[in-house]
Amino acid sequence: MPAxxxxxxxxxxxxxxxxxLLFALFFFLPIGLMAVMSVLTGNPVVMPNVGFTTKHYxxxxxxxxxxxxxxxxxRIGLWTTLAALVIGYPLAHWMARIxxxxxxxxxxxxxLAPMLTGIVVRTFAWMTLLSDKGVINQIxxxxxxxxxxxxxxxxxxxIIIGLVHIYVPFMVLTLTGVIGRIDERLEQAAENLGAxxxxxxxxxxxxxxxxxxxxGSLLVFALAISAYVTPILxxxxxxxxxxxxxxxxxxxxxxxxxxxxxxxxxLAISLILVIAYxxxxxxxxxxxxxx
Amino acid sequence: xxxxxxRFPLSRRRLLTGAxxxxxxxxxxxxxxxxxxxxxxxxxxxxxxxxxxxxxxxxAFESEFKCKLKTDTALPFLPKLQASSRxxxxxDVLHTNSNEQWAAVEMGLVExxxxxxxxxxxxxxxxxxxxxxxxxVCIFTSAIGLxxxxxxxxxxVTSWKDYWDAKFNGARGGYVIPANSLGQAFVMMCGxxxxxxxxxxxxxxxxxxxxxxxxxxxxxxAMEKLILSGEAGIGILHDSGIYRYDGQNQPVDFVTPSxxxxxxxxxxxxxxxxxxxxxxxxxxxxxxxxxVQKRLAETxxxxxxxxxxxxxxxxxxxxxxxxxKVGKLIQVDWKWYNAQKDEIDSRVNRIFxx
Numbered sequence: 308m309p310a311x312x313x314x315x316x317x318x319x320x321x322x323x324x325x326x327x328l329l330f331a332l333f334f335f336l337p338i339g340l341m342a343v344m345s346v347l348t349g350n351p352v353v354m355p356n357v358g359f360t361t362k363h364y365x366x367x368x369x370x371x372x373x374x375x376x377x378x379x380x381x382r383i384g385l386w387t388t389l390a391a392l393v394i395g396y397p398l399a400h401w402m403a404r405i406x407x408x409x410x411x412x413x414x415x416x417x418x419l420a421p422m423l424t425g426i427v428v429r430t431f432a433w434m435t436l437l438s439d440k441g442v443i444n445q446i447x448x449x450x451x452x453x454x455x456x457x458x459x460x461x462x463x464x465x466i467i468i469g470l471v472h473i474y475v476p477f478m479v480l481t482l483t484g485v486i487g488r489i490d491e492r493l494e495q496a497a498e499n500l501g502a503x504x505x506x507x508x509x510x511x512x513x514x515x516x517x518x519x520x521x522x523g524s525l526l527v528f529a530l531a532i533s534a535y536v537t538p539i540l541x542x543x544x545x546x547x548x549x550x551x552x553x554x555x556x557x558x559x560x561x562x563x564x565x566x567x568x569x570x571x572x573x574l575a576i577s578l579i580l581v582i583a584y585x586x587x588x589x590x591x592x593x594x595x596x597x598x
Numbered sequence: 599x600x601x602x603x604x605r606f607p608l609s610r611r612r613l614l615t616g617a618x619x620x621x622x623x624x625x626x627x628x629x630x631x632x633x634x635x636x637x638x639x640x641x642x643x644x645x646x647x648x649x650x651x652x653x654x655x656x657x658a659f660e661s662e663f664k665c666k667l668k669t670d671t672a673l674p675f676l677p678k679l680q681a682s683s684r685x686x687x688x689x690d691v692l693h694t695n696s697n698e699q700w701a702a703v704e705m706g707l708v709e710x711x712x713x714x715x716x717x718x719x720x721x722x723x724x725x726x727x728x729x730x731x732x733x734x735v736c737i738f739t740s741a742i743g744l745x746x747x748x749x750x751x752x753x754x755v756t757s758w759k760d761y762w763d764a765k766f767n768g769a770r771g772g773y774v775i776p777a778n779s780l781g782q783a784f785v786m787m788c789g790x791x792x793x794x795x796x797x798x799x800x801x802x803x804x805x806x807x808x809x810x811x812x813x814x815x816x817x818x819x820a821m822e823k824l825i826l827s828g829e830a831g832i833g834i835l836h837d838s839g840i841y842r843y844d845g846q847n848q849p850v851d852f853v854t855p856s857x858x859x860x861x862x863x864x865x866x867x868x869x870x871x872x873x874x875x876x877x878x879x880x881x882x883x884x885x886x887x888x889x890v891q892k893r894l895a896e897t898x899x900x901x902x903x904x905x906x907x908x909x910x911x912x913x914x915x916x917x918x919x920x921x922x923k924v925g926k927l928i929q930v931d932w933k934w935y936n937a938q939k940d941e942i943d944s945r946v947n948r949i950f951x952x
Contacts, residue, residue, distance in 0.1 A: 350681070372944055439768070440829055456768075461813065544774040544814040545951055558674040559777045560939060561701055563681075 338574065345567035363568035373552075373569075380548040381576060383463060384532035387470040391527045392520065394471065395478035399519075400512075402479065403486035418476045426473055430540045433469045434460065437541070461543035469537040474530055478523040485519025486512070521588045525581055532577065549573045637666045638877045640691040641675045645819075646842075650897045659884050665877055679707050679869070690872040691881055692734075696863045697779040699733035700932035708733065708867035716879040719886035719904060724924050726861065727903035731929040734867030737885050738900035739927065741852075741859035741918060742780050745825050745835030749849035752831060758791055758855040761832060762808055771824045771833025772812045775950075776943040780818060783860040784834050785942060786930045791857065796930060799942065806949050814950060825850055836862045838899040841916055854926070861927040864900060 344350070345364070351357040367373040402414045421429060436442045437459035444456040459465055489512060497507035535550040542548075549569055556566035642651055648671055656667045670678070670689065676698050682688035684706070692699070692708050702708040711728075712735045714720040720728060720735055727736035744761060746752065752765060761770065773781025785806070786796035793801025813830055815821050822839045824830040826848060837859075840852035866885065868878045884890060891902035895909055901918035902909070909919055918924050935942070 352681075352683070370944060372948060438829060440827060539816075544816060547947055547951060555776050555943070557677050560943065561676055561680055561705070562940075563677070 341567045341570050344564055345571050347564060350563060360564075363565045366565065367568065367572065376547050376549060376552055377572065377576065379463070379546065380532050380550075380573070381580075383466055383470070383538070383546075383548060384528045386463075386467050387474060387531040388524050388528045390467060390471045391475045391478040392524060395475050395482060395523065396520075398475075399479045399482035400486055402483045403489075404491070418479050421472065422476050426536050427540075429473060430469050430537045433465070433472065434540060437465055437468070460541050461545055463542070463546055465541040466538045466546060469541045470531050470534055473534075473537065474527045477526050477530065481523035481526060482516065482519040485522070486516050489515045517588055521585065525584065528580070529577060532573065635664060635666050636874050636877055637668055638691065638874055638881055639668045639670070639687075639689045640881065641689055641693045642669045642671055643693075644671045645898075647894070647898050650894060655890055655893065659881065662884075663877060663880055665874075667881075676702055676707070680705065683871070685871045686873070687869040687871045689869055690874055690878045692867050692869060694865060695779045696732065696736070696861075696865050696930075697782055697932045697936065699865045699867055701936050702867065703733045704933070704936065707869060709870055710734075710867075712866075712868065712879070712882060716876075717883040717886070719883050722888075722906045723886065723903045724905050724921070726924060726927055726929060727863075729929060731931065732863065732865060734865050735882060735886070736863040736865050736903050737882075737891070738864040738895065738903055739918065740836035740838045740862040740864075740900055741854065741927065742783060742834065742836050742862050743855055743859045744832055744853040745821070745840045746832040746851060746853060747825060747828065747830075747849055748851050750828075750831050755832070755853050756856050758787060758857050760855075761834075762805070766832050768811050769829075769831035770809060770812045771821050771830030772809060772814055772950075773821070773834065774814050774816045775946040776939075777816050778818075780834055780836065780860075780862060782935060782939075782942075783862070783930050785946070786935065787857075787860055787928070790928075797934060799938065799945075803945055803949065806946060810950070812950065837901075837916070841899040844899075844912075844916075858926050858928045861929045863929075 346359050346361065347357050348360045348362075349357045398414070398418070402411060402418070405411050405414065434441070438444070439456040441459070443459060444453070447453045447457065459468075493511050493515070494504075494507045497511050498504060502510065532548075533550055534548075535554060538546060538548045539551055544551075549572070553566045553569045553573070556562045556569065642648060648669075651669065656669065659665075660667050675689070675692065675694060678688050679692065679702065687707070692702060694702070699708065703710050710733055712720060717735070723735065726732070726739070744755060744758070746755060750769075755761075773784070775781035775785060785799075785802050788802035788805040789796050789798035792798075792805045813824060815824055818836060818839050821830070821833045821835050825833050825835070826843075835852070837852045837854075840850055843850060866882050868875060868882070872878050886904050888902075888904055888907045891904045891907045892909060894900065895902045895907065895917065896913050899913070899917065901924075905921075907919070908914075909917060913919075918927065
């Protein structure tokens with residue numbers, strides 16, 4: 308019987324081992340632990356007699372308040388994504404097609420500049436603009452245009468304004484790369500065949516940039532629904548989102564199990580929406596790989 | 599090979615090894631020197647409290663008791679204690695407000711009481727500091743009342759009920775009740791003001807509903823800023839949050855409502871699994887010493903729990919330093935409140951959502 312040679316390990320495969328370990332350690336392990344904690348009656352590391360329970364999930368199902376919080380979180384995420392796309396797409400298109408290197412560099416700097424400042428600082432800057440005694444209300448009052456301050460913050464609008472400002476660069480940078488790789492001659496060919504510039508954009512550029520729209524939207528949506536600082540400060544604690552509720556459960560109610568269950572719901576919602584969005588864009592663009 | 603290399607054969611490897619060993623030795627020296635020193639892990643506040651603890655009170659304790667004091671000032675403390683092993687807790691002494699102490703004792707994270715034999719200065723504290731409403735021992739207290747602007751022409755405010763006055767609509771500051779002990783104590787005050795007592799939650803909810811529009815903050819520091827900036831004209835605040843601006847010409851004042859002030863206690867307790875309990879008791883006794891109490895009280899405007907403390911006239915006039923003044927303090931039943939907390943949180947989150 309011929310001796311079978313031992314399977315040889317590709318030395319290149321070993322190169323991905325550190326990143327695979329890192330991924331397992333800092334992604335799968337925490338999520339796995341969170342999933343386990345969400346169905347336990349306590350922390351088994353420090354408490355005796357810990358058992359399995361579904362009470363944390365039942366609590367969410369039995370109280371409509373938590374469903375309202377989930378919907379508020381998703382709504383803020385969707386509006387932020389939509390606004391970031393509407394603002395970010397023209398800018399990304401301009402950046403991708405601008406001929407001047409200086410112009411491109413200036414645009415890139417303009418997009419990146421806000422990212423050099425921390426989220427907390429940027430949110431406080433928005434508070435100085437949007438609060439009752441803020442710059443906008445003071446100016447409008449001094450011109451006699453309003454007698455009572457406009458409610459620009461302590462509501463969902465204020466949160467969305469702050470989140471859009473923070474996450475537009477993520478959308479722009481994602482879209483710029485994709486739009487930049489679209490061959491301009493395709494648009495020119497469409498125009499040569501009689502299409503208006505608008506129609507050429509709608510029927511050529513836009514469908515070809517859908518993978519960028521998908522990637523940018525998913526990135527912004529995921530960041531927006533997991534944001535904590537901006538909803539807290541610009542919402543004035545009067546708009547409850549899942550991350551705020553999760554932190555509240557850990558820091559003030561010391562209920563790690565319920566916080567873990569809320570975290571699992573947030574994760575599940577994200578996954579469902581990502582799959583649905585992927586499928587929908589695949590159908591719209593006709594790209595079977597996305598479906 | 600030269601004669602000199604025989605006498606001193608220094609190769610590059612030996613040089614690097616020697617330098618690395620020397621470097622490691624220098625870095626480790628302070629830790630090695632302190633290896634025998636016991637370490638007392640405590641929690642504490644930042645700001646002026648943290649400054650004076652770091653500069654004076656802490657080092658003096660370390661020097662007297664030949665130990666190292668390691669202070670965690672990064673909130674929240676209780677989840678960290680909750681996650682640590684019961685037999686090797688992350689803190690030896692827990693310093694928080696009363697509501698968290700009651701949550702900690704319910705979870706078995708701290709001991710319910712301090713032994714007066716091991717902490718002799720307890721003999722000198724006011725009764726409220728070791729009452730049945732306190733876990734461990736209260737070392738300082740503040741009076742929770744109303745902080746307000748004096749430059750807006752609001753007129754006289756004397757009662758808690760003035761907080762509901764329509765003239766404060768849009769200029770009223772309150773707390774995120776699930777996260778703030780002043781807000782939680784205020785819920786029980788609402789029950790007292792408009793219902794049958796602290797536990798009358800239906801009356802409290804109805805009263806809270808009438809406070810809208812209101813601006814909410816999570817910490818007392820944020821409430822101070824809200825009032826100082828003029829975003830709020832009135833807010834629930836502890837006296838220290840106003841008195842600390844004494845002499846700075848700020849248009850703010852503290853109102854002691856006629857119905858009494860709520861007690862905001864600074865409480866110390868010991869964790870059952872602490873390996874340095876003797877030191878933990880010594881620390882609590884030290885924090886109750888009259889000279890330590892006086893220094894901290896006059897730094898952060900907290901009322902000392904030790905009745906032997908004699909404050910300077912400026913502080914004595916405003917802080918709770920006599921049995922009569924201390925008698926105005928209303929202590930709340932945190933054990934009861936914590937048992938209802940989930941229900942209360944769910945309800946107040948609904949009431950105050952935009």
